Amino acid sequence: MTRINYHIVGQHERDESLTLGNKNFGLKCLKAALCCSTILVIGLYIWKLDWSPILNQSNAQNKILSSHIPAFFNIKDKYFVYTSQCHMSKVDPFSADALQVFHRTEYTKCGLSKNLITVKFDSRKGTYILHMNDESIGxxxxxxxxxxxxxxADFNYNLLPCSNFHQDFVVPQHVKAIITKCHKINTTRVLQQDAFAFVHQPRNNKPEKSKKPSVLLWGIDSLSRINFQRTMPLTYKYLREQLWFELQGYSKIGVNTYPNLMALLTGYNNSLSTKCYKSKIFDSLDTCHLIWKDYKQEGFVTAYAEDWAKFATFNHPQKGFLKPPTDYYLRPFVMAIEKTLKSETKSGIPYCLGRRHYAEYIYDYAIDFTKIFKSQPSFGLFWTNSFSHNSFSLPSSMDKRTVEYMRTLEKNGIMENSIILFFSDHGMRFGPLRKLKSGFLEERMPNMYIWLPKWFRKQYASFARALELNRNRLTSNYDIYATLQHILKLNTSAADLPRADGCPDCHSIFFEMPENRTCSDAGISEHWCTCNMYEESKTIDAVVKRLTSQLVEATNEYLVARNLTDVCSKLTLHKIVSAETKEQLDANSNFMAYRVQYEANPKKALFEATTRWNRQTEHIDIDVNDISRISQYENEPKCVKDMVAKKYCICAKYIPILKKH
Ligand SMILES: [Zn+2]
Incomplete structure (x- = not known):
């Protein structure tokens, strides 16, 4: 018979029951105790690791913070940011609902045939050589x-006639990119078509000797920090193991790529960056002060490359550049390969072009650029859309390749002198992931990891400390702009550094962000703010009904004001899908913040809006930009060009066709 004492026992009695009563039970107890203490120690370690920035704060800040800290173990699990003015909830990348719509995709090669041409680089002479791998071909x-x-110029390219070349042909300096064709000698049938871009080192190049870090911006469109963990676990593991800094409170400030990248590259807010291409004075974005101009001024070599030519950040619907914006500019190559090479699309975007993944052309160019200019300061923006913009699952196919590219950078010594941002502009803005309850947060939380070279961490130890602390503070694109300015003037005092026009209070992430920072302090409008929690509200609530009707009305008024009623349909409310109210910060305020999802006809277009309801006037306070269209709308607004109008326009002439289906 087993003797087990469940009541509190004395030492002797307990020992006896353990040793004499049931040996297994004793072992179980021992294991349980060990297990509990291990969990406690690990828990404490993780908590300390993730929240060390907070724990390292001054006493005064700790006092402020401690009053807001909830249950001991829940902070890290529940929040990206938990400061006095911002409670930014975490999203579980592996929640059951997300996994239900996520489909992991393996990397497969775009072309299985062996290379008929290999490009070699002669590092002694600084030249590229075209080597044919088969003697029987030309x-x-x-x-x-x-x-x-x-x-x-930015919307076209010239493809010159095809000239035969001999074995180990040295690519002339003026040839920046080529498309090749190979055939059996004395035949005309093309065996293989390929494309190559070159980063030629200028003749008489005298690298500057000063120890300025280079800057490499490596961007993947539409990748939230949550989706990054979900789809790219190997890269995520690599970044953590290599001790990259993460900004877990990094938020977007605008709807899509352009306003977010412009905030980061110019410091402009939405209206300033719109003026950059909409003004009658400007014919292009040339006059817009993108930060690579400042880098160029300071002696940096500059580069910019982006895939998906048709919808590139500065070319749709923007007018692009009259002159190449950077020293090295891949756009003519990208347009040419998109038009000339065999293409395989995934989710509506070219994924394979010829024998490579579209993104690999951009990454290969980045590898070449950083390697060629390793000994002098360089600034490069390398941006890809092809494996992430339209499908939130597809980044999984590039996970392993991304680590390989990271390791190539490492092997080439680029990490030793480059500050690298591995980041995104926003999360998925439409589709199945966006429709989940957590979709609202994911859309607003782009990925942001930062690499600092070892010497930099040592020489500017306070910057590295601030960056570690800012991991769990609210940050925005404007802070990154200020940081990019800071990198150019590392020994300038904080007060004398340039700030973003769109957010004069934002500053470099190498300085501590205020503990009591609000979205408004970080230049983030109410619509994009993720600092406060929403609670569910009844969709049949009279206020919800009234404010949703007013939202639809406001959208129709916008179409009237823009003279678009001839081409766009008038919207009518079909159904309120969900409604939430926001945590009330000021109980005496007349305003209540609401977030509603609703369908409007025609086409049951799904919208989401955040708005303030004035309890006295019973009217909403809305900026039409704060209404998002979260169902995919690729073809519906074809009759309008303006990116904002596209969100609200369902072209009238398309309705009969849509009704047929
Ligand atoms: Zn984007």
Whole structure:
């Protein structure tokens, strides 16, 4: 018979029951005790690790913070940011509902045939060589050139006639990109078509000797920090193991790529960056002060490359650049390969072009650029859309490759002198992930990891400490702009550093962000703010009904004001899908913040809006930009060009066609 004492026992009695009564039970107890203490120690360690910035704060700040800290173990699990003015909830990347719509995709090669041409780089002479891997073939190359100057230059390219070349042909300096064709000698049938871009080192290049870190911006469109963990676990593990800094409170400030990247590259808010391409004075974005101009001024070599030519950040619906904006500019190449090479699309975007993944052309160019200019300061923006913009699952296919590219950078010594931002502009803005309850947060939380070279961490130890602390503080694109300015003037005092026009209070992330920072302090409007919790509200609530009707009305008024009623349909409310109210910060306020999702006809278009309801006037306070369309709307607004109008327009002439289906 087993003797087990469940009541509190004395030492002797307990020992006896353990040793004499039931040996297994005793072992179980011992294991349980060990297990509990291990969990406690690990828990404490993780908590300390993740929240060490907070624990390291001054006493005064700790006092403020301690009054807001909830149950001991829940902070890290529940919040990205938990400061006095901002409670930013965490999202579980592996929640059951997200996993239900997520489909992991393996990387597969775009072309299985062996390379008929290999490009070699002669590092002694600084030249590229075209080597044919088969003696029985002949090949020719067509140089790709920018189409002159003027308005069409950024939307066109010249593909010159194909010239035969001999074995180990040295690519001339003026040839920046080519498309090659190979065939059996004395035949005309093309065996293989390929494309290559070159980063030529200028002749008489004298690298500057000063120890300025280079800057590499490595961007993947539409990748939230949550989706990054979900879809790219190997890269996530790599970044953590290599001790990259993460900004867990990094938030977007605008709807899509353009306003977010512009805030980061110019410091402009939405209206300033819109003026950059909408003003009658400007024909292009050339006059807009993008930060690479400042880097160029300071002696940095500059580069910019982006895939998906049709919808590139500065070319749709923006007018692009009359002159190449950077020293190295891949756009003519990207347009040419999109048009010339065999393409395989995934989720509506070219995924494979010819024999490579579209993104790999951008990454190969980045690898070449950083390697060629390793010994001098360089600034490069390398941005991809092709494996992330339209499908939140597809980044999984590039996970392993991304780590390989990271390791190539490492092997080439680029990490030793470059500050690298591995980041995104926003999370998924539409589709199945966006429709989940957590979709609202994911959309607003782009990925942001930062690499600092070892010497930099040592020489600017206080910057590294601040960056660690800012991990769990609210940050925005404007802070990154200020940081990019700071990198140019590392020994300048905080007060003398340039700040973003769109957010004069924002500053470099190498300085501690205020503990009591609000969204408004960080230049983030109410619509994009994720600092406060929403609670469910009844969709049949009279206020919810009234304010949703007013939202639809406001959208129709917008279409009237923009003279779009001839081409766009009038919207009518179909159904209120959900409604939430926001945690009330000021109980005496006349305003209540609401977030509603609703469907409007025609086409049951799904919208989401955040708005303030004035309890006295019983009217909403709405900026039409704060209404998001969260169902995919690729073809519906084809009749309008303006990106904002596209969100609200369902072209009238498309309705009969849509009704047929
Ligand atoms: Zn984007």
């Amino acid at each position: 090949c020719c190359y067509s140089p790709i050139e920018r189409a002159g100057s003027g308005r069409k």
